[in-house]
Amino acid sequence: DTARVAFVGLGNMGAPMIGHLVRAGWDVRGFDLSPAACEAARAGGVDVASSLAEALDGAGTLVTMLPAGRHVLAVFEEAASLLPAGALHLDCSTIDIASARLLHERAAACDLLSVDAPVSGGTGGAAAATLTFMLGGTEAAVSQAMPLLERMGRRIVPCGAGGSGQAAKICNNMLLGISMIGVCEAFVLAEKLGLSHQALFDVASTSSGQCWSLSTYCPVPGPVPTSPANNDYRPGFASALMTKDLTLAQEAARDAGAETPLGRAALDLYAALVEAGEGGRDFSAMVEFLRARSAP
Ligand code: NAD
Structure with missing residues (x-):
């Protein structure tokens, strides 16, 4: 079921973003390494898993909103074998170009779709669902990401191949x-x-x-x-x-x-x-x- 979403990274940006998905009725489960972030998300009505694997159980989409490339790569590598073929990795973090490109290569090698979708608009934009998303990825990957992005942002700008969003x-x-x-x-x-x-x-x-x-x-x-x-x-x-x-x-x-x-x-x-x-x-x-x- 590709409608099920695992959302990893419930910090200043991720917490308000996942909130919009929850309120829109998405079948979404959150995960974060920080107990405080998990607690705050639970208090906000989010279904929070106690491990990355649990968050990924049955998921067809992985969303990441993490500090830097190394965090996204670590989560991706753990997740890749747990996702079904054709599943989508949507990375909304701001990360280095080299890691972004590597993520697209790794996703292709694992038969997964991949979109880099960094945002502008800050925590205010995340809270109001008025973020701008800049997208890099294939047309098929971008169109699979679109319904999620439309819930979390206002302007969605496809910029080209993988890494172009970053x-x-x-x-x-x-x-x-x-x-x-x-x-x-x-x-x-x-x-x-x-x-x-x-x-x-x-x-x-x-x-x-x-x-x-x-x-x-x-x-x-x-x-x-x-x-x-x-x-x-x-x-x-x-x-x-x-x-x-x-x-x-x-x-x-x-x-x-x-x-x-x-x-x-x-x-x-x-x-x-x-x-x-x-x-x-x-x-x-x-x-x-x-x-x-x-x-x-
Ligand atoms: P944050 O530090 O508030 O949140 C990041 C969260 O990721 C933390 O809760 C941390 O515990 C969690 N995390 C780290 N490694 C993890 C792992 N391996 N597994 C699970 N959780 C993990 O950061 P933020 O402000 O939410 O920013 C997230 C991204 O968005 C960054 O790349 C940032 O550059 C970008 N961004 C932020 C803003 C902003 O205004 N805050 C604006 C635009 C873009």
């Missing part, structure tokens, strides 16, 4: 990290030049400096009232997660031989921000970091 995610987030630093630098320079935040915003948001990091997610309080800057930089999108994604982008750039000097510089700056103890704050707090490093 590629889209890290290219986008590398661009986002770079553009946010650019916007923060412009505000810090404006402050030194006696130009008001609002004046810079009014000019740049309607001219060639316009970008999402400025117009939607403005890193100084005032011009865009809904941005995390107005809420003491509570995430939002934590700098630690931006650092993870910029690291994955640099690994991929190195392996693929792409020249990405600004991606490297963005990683160095976000790593320094995390090092300074700011990893839990929103990534737009970069403006405070640059201000603090500027001459008094």
Whole structure:
């Protein structure tokens, strides 16, 4: 019965995501190594198994929402022999390109379907089922994944062959990290030049400096009232997660031989921000970091 789903990884993202499947009436069983995560999911009405094998019993789909490639590979290897031929592995985690490609190869070798489907939208998007999914995999695999994805997200973007979802995610987030630093630098320079935040915003948001990091997610309080800057930089999108994604982008750039000097510089700056103890704050707090490093 391919309708039965094993969902592994009930953390900040996985817990709200599995909740949508449960409420939609899916036959889904969760599993996590953390007793606290299992307990919280049970309290939320999720059927939680006491082992991965138990979660997989009778399942035709394995969903993973785990920290990194090594966790997904470990779960996949344990699960592969327990899944029937033609079953689907849907990995929603953000992982390195090399592991993502290996997962697709291993799935094909085990006669399983495979989709990499990293998300953007964060915990808020997971809770509201408004995530964007970026997909890599064959058409057959993607169409098998679609009913699940439609329950957990709003925008579903097929990006190409296996690994393309992860590629889209890290290219986008590398661009986002770079553009946010650019916007923060412009505000810090404006402050030194006696130009008001609002004046810079009014000019740049309607001219060639316009970008999402400025117009939607403005890193100084005032011009865009809904941005995390107005809420003491509570995430939002934590700098630690931006650092993870910029690291994955640099690994991929190195392996693929792409020249990405600004991606490297963005990683160095976000790593320094995390090092300074700011990893839990929103990534737009970069403006405070640059201000603090500027001459008094
Ligand atoms: P999390 O740390 O809150 O949850 C991960 C869970 O996986 C934990 O509960 C952990 O116990 C469990 N786990 C680890 N290894 C396991 C194993 N072998 N078997 C079973 N369970 C295992 O992380 P999260 O915030 O939910 O993020 C999950 C993924 O989503 C990451 O790849 C992250 O980069 C990505 N992501 C997160 C966000 C966000 O805002 N949190 C946004 C987009 C993407």
